[in-house]
Amino acid sequence: MSVRDKVRSPCVSVCALDENDECIGCQRTVDEITRWSQMSNDERLEVLKKVAEREQRVAL
Structure with missing residues (x-):
């Protein structure tokens, strides 16, 4: 798999943890x-689903 085919990190270079140890x-x-670079694309997609859920929670 080429680098181009990998699911990209959602990092936005605003690195700070909240009280739940989640990056704001x-x-x-x-x-x-920490594990992102070792994850498969399927694992990364699962993380992105969780990220979307967390974003919804924060938006409320």
């Missing part, structure tokens, strides 16, 4: 951020 920029957990 990309909404990923510390574990998700």
Whole structure:
């Protein structure tokens, strides 16, 4: 798989953790951020689904 085919990181270069240890920029957990480079595309897509759910929660 080429680099072009990999699911891109949702990082927006606003790196700070909230009280739940989730990044306020990309909404990923510390574990998700740390493991991102070793994840398969399927795992990354699952993380992005969780990120979308967290974004909805924060928006409320």
